[in-house]
Amino acid sequence: MNRLETPITDWSKAGCASLVQEHREVLALLLRHSLAQVAKPYGEQNLLDAFRFRTLDDAVDWCLERFATGTLKPGKLGPPSRSWRLFTQARFWLSQREGAAGFQRKMQQLEAACRRDLAPAEPPESEVAPAPDLDVQRLVERLSHTLSELLARTCPDLVTWWLRATEELRSLWFELPIPEPAHEPRMKKERSIRIHDALFRFACLFCRLLLHEKDAVPSHLAVAEWLFRRCQNVPPYRRTEEEIAAALPLSAPKEKRAIQRLRREGVSALIHQLISSLDVPTETADAVALMEWQLLRMSVTKTTLTAFALDEGASPELERRIEALPSVASRRRP
Numbered sequence: 001m002n003r004l005e006t007p008i009t010d011w012s013k014a015g016c017a018s019l020v021q022e023h024r025e026v027l028a029l030l031l032r033h034s035l036a037q038v039a040k041p042y043g044e045q046n047l048l049d050a051f052r053f054r055t056l057d058d059a060v061d062w063c064l065e066r067f068a069t070g071t072l073k074p075g076k077l078g079p080p081s082r083s084w085r086l087f088t089q090a091r092f093w094l095s096q097r098e099g100a101a102g103f104q105r106k107m108q109q110l111e112a113a114c115r116r117d118l119a120p121a122e123p124p125e126s127e128v129a130p131a132p133d134l135d136v137q138r139l140v141e142r143l144s145h146t147l148s149e150l151l152a153r154t155c156p157d158l159v160t161w162w163l164r165a166t167e168e169l170r171s172l173w174f175e176l177p178i179p180e181p182a183h184e185p186r187m188k189k190e191r192s193i194r195i196h197d198a199l200f201r202f203a204c205l206f207c208r209l210l211l212h213e214k215d216a217v218p219s220h221l222a223v224a225e226w227l228f229r230r231c232q233n234v235p236p237y238r239r240t241e242e243e244i245a246a247a248l249p250l251s252a253p254k255e256k257r258a259i260q261r262l263r264r265e266g267v268s269a270l271i272h273q274l275i276s277s278l279d280v281p282t283e284t285a286d287a288v289a290l291m292e293w294q295l296l297r298m299s300v301t302k303t304t305l306t307a308f309a310l311d312e313g314a315s316p317e318l319e320r321r322i323e324a325l326p327s328v329a330s331r332r333r334p
Helices: 013-039 044-050 056-068 084-088 090-115 134-153 156-165 188-206 218-227 241-247 256-277 287-297 302-307 316-324
Strands: none
Touching (some): 013 084, 013 090, 013 134, 013 156, 056 090, 134 156, 134 188, 134 287, 188 256, 188 302, 218 241, 218 256, 241 256, 256 316, 302 316
């Protein structure tokens, strides 16, 4: 079952408030992406102005606060909407903001303005705000979309570990609240392994390395089932060997050692692909390209090998290729 289909079982005020408190950062990402998608045909600020929001963050906060009141009636929602998928339905939340009739009226006005190519009167030059950097916006949208996909394919803690790992790098661009994971290891090494595991899985999804089942060899199918399927929100956040075996084609080997070998081959192949995709940015590369490279570079380190038992001589070729990569620090802007 897709993570977005997780049912909301407690619609009381306390239950709704608790869901928002525990998973606010993830629910906010889902809402942000959904609202941005609805706004695209009309312009984000036009949509926000129409529904009396100053910023996209204001809109997201309002939606979460509205849900936390516990006054929504699940009986009036379709079955798919009685789950986390509700937070991907921007039109529902905009209707909550203005009422059904108000929502329809405002959307019709936006459609009419779009058709006529109308634009609001330009303010005096002194009041014009700097134009947003479209490349930055696109990168943030891609990151948000990938985080939503990571949540849908795995579990909330991995999103939290990724947010924690990238906090410093993201600080100059955009910030998101970082909750505590449900399971916090006591040992620093264990925390590092969780972080690098999350960075690696995020990078694979960001770079679209997962293949369709019909195009994949058994080792790829095994690692996809192992690391990119919904799992319990408990370390190590992975599917069991029995679950992997059950998902493989009838012709694939199902013995325990064979599954372990397929997993190892599959994850090694993905790490090789990530390394190959890391074209080192030039000294004159723009800031967006540099940040994207840094995010991906963080996903392939010696600790990544440790996370998947590929260290201590188990994969010397990967160790050699990782050592040959420049460090993130050496490519940061002065």
